[in-house]
Amino acid sequence: MDYTATWTVACEITELPSITTDNKFMTLWRSGNNGISLRRGGTNWGFYVANGYNSVAQANTWYAPSAGSRILVECDGNKISYWLDGVRRSHTTMNATHRDNSSHVVDSIDFGRGGIAFGQGTYQDYEGGVDNMLFTNNILSSAEKAEWFAGGDVT
Numbered sequence: 001m002d003y004t005a006t007w008t009v010a011c012e013i014t015e016l017p018s019i020t021t022d023n024k025f026m027t028l029w030r031s032g033n034n035g036i037s038l039r040r041g042g043t044n045w046g047f048y049v050a051n052g053y054n055s056v057a058q059a060n061t062w063y064a065p066s067a068g069s070r071i072l073v074e075c076d077g078n079k080i081s082y083w084l085d086g087v088r089r090s091h092t093t094m095n096a097t098h099r100d101n102s103s104h105v106v107d108s109i110d111f112g113r114g115g116i117a118f119g120q121g122t123y124q125d126y127e128g129g130v131d132n133m134l135f136t137n138n139i140l141s142s143a144e145k146a147e148w149f150a151g152g153d154v155t
Contacts, residue, residue: 001031001109003056003075003099008136010072010148011111013065015129020064027114027123028071033103035116035123036073038065047082047090050118054098056080059090070149074139086149109135
């Protein structure tokens, strides 16, 4: 999860945590101290991208995932986008200082492992269920995104 590189990660949510309104940062993906999380805020699960203590990007989305939702995050080295159920909810320019001082681990990515001491709140372990993980060093085409969100195999 080098924020200066191009990549896409995605998953299907099969089960949400029992508490969805506690404003905790629920980790989706992590590599070293780089992390992507959703902040559990009832109907507004904000999208947060961290480099340790520092914010690389963040956005209020005003939409919460549900069981069966598909999430896709793509990075092009300048902007990072968050897609939920086929709709792009955030297309954010990354903070260049924190993006360029990336603290990822080369060729390593974890799903759901918390522990990043982010300035707005510690990233927590993921609570819930997931299925159909996707990792690639590319940005998906529009057709591939449509296929992913329709439940297809984008290979």
